[in-house]
Amino acid sequence: MTRGLAAETQAHRDPVESAMRVLTDTGAFVMPPADLNRCIGADENAWTRFSSHWEELVPDRYAAELGTRRLRRYGHFLFRPADGYAELLPHRAFAQPEDSNPLYIETDRYFEPLTELFVEDPLLRGLLRLLGHVATALDDVPEWNAKVTPFRVLASADGEGQPTPEGLHRDGVTLVTSLLVGRHNASGGESSVVDLDGHQLLKTTLSEPGTLLMGDDRRTLHGVSPVRALDPAEPAQRDVLVITFAPR
Numbered sequence: 001m002t003r004g005l006a007a008e009t010q011a012h013r014d015p016v017e018s019a020m021r022v023l024t025d026t027g028a029f030v031m032p033p034a035d036l037n038r039c040i041g042a043d044e045n046a047w048t049r050f051s052s053h054w055e056e057l058v059p060d061r062y063a064a065e066l067g068t069r070r071l072r073r074y075g076h077f078l079f080r081p082a083d084g085y086a087e088l089l090p091h092r093a094f095a096q097p098e099d100s101n102p103l104y105i106e107t108d109r110y111f112e113p114l115t116e117l118f119v120e121d122p123l124l125r126g127l128l129r130l131l132g133h134v135a136t137a138l139d140d141v142p143e144w145n146a147k148v149t150p151f152r153v154l155a156s157a158d159g160e161g162q163p164t165p166e167g168l169h170r171d172g173v174t175l176v177t178s179l180l181v182g183r184h185n186a187s188g189g190e191s192s193v194v195d196l197d198g199h200q201l202l203k204t205t206l207s208e209p210g211t212l213l214m215g216d217d218r219r220t221l222h223g224v225s226p227v228r229a230l231d232p233a234e235p236a237q238r239d240v241l242v243i244t245f246a247p248r
C-alpha cells in the first residue's frame with residue numbers, strides 16, 4: 001500500500017467512511033478483515049458457513065480451454081441503495097462490455113447459477129449492502145446491477161493457476177471488489193491495481209480471509225499473479241468472491 005493510502009486509512013476511523021474517501025481519492029482501497037467483520041456483523045461461525053459454499057463450485061470450461069483449473073458459479077442482483085434492497089435476477093449469460101476484458105469482449109459465457117443457500121447467506125447479503133453503499137460514493141445511481149462470482153483457482157505441482165488469465169484488465173463496471181475467502185497451500189496470487197497510464201496504485205497479497213480489495217473500475221486496471229503449490233504433494237487453492245457494481 002502506498003504511504004498516502006496508509007495515512008488516509010488511519011485518518012478515518014469509520015471503515016466505510018475510509019473506503020469511500022480513499023476509493024474516491026485514489027481509486028483503490030483494502031479493508032482488513034476486522035473492519036469488514038465490524039461493518040457486516042460477521043463472526044467466525046458466519047465465515048465457516050460462508051466458506052463452505054466454495055465446496056459447491058463447478059469447473060469453468062472457458063478457463064479450462066486456456067489451461068487453468070478454475071471453479072466458479074455466477075449470479076446477478078438488482079441493488080437499490082435507498083433501502084438496501086437486493087434481489088436475485090433471473091439467471092442469464094455473463095457478458096463483459098466492450099473496452100474491458102480483452103479475452104472475452106462481447107462474448108457470452110454460461111456459468112452455473114449460485115446455490116440457493118449461497119444466495120440467502122446473511123454474509124453475502126451484508127456484503128451486498130456494504131458494497132452497494134460504498135458504490136454510491138463513486139456514482140449516485142438509483143439502482144445497481146451487482147454481479148456475484150465465487151471463484152476457486154487450483155494449481156498442482158506441475159503447473160500454476162491463473163486467477164486472471166487475461167492479465168491486467170477492467171471489468172467494464174463502476175466498482176470492482178475481490179474478497180479473499182480462503183487460501184490453502186498457495187504461494188503467489190498477488191493483486192495489482194494500476195491506473196489507466198499503468199502507474200501502480202496498489203500491490204498486495206490477500207492472505208487473510210475476510211480481506212476485501214475494492215477498485216474504481218472506471219479509472220483502474222486489476223490483475224492477480226499466478227498461484228503455485230507450496231507443497232507439491234497437494235494442490236494449491238485460492239478462494240475469492242468477486243462482486244462488481246454497474247449502473248442499471
Ligand SMILES: [Fe+2]
Pocket residue numbers: 169170171176222
Ligand atoms: Fe476482473
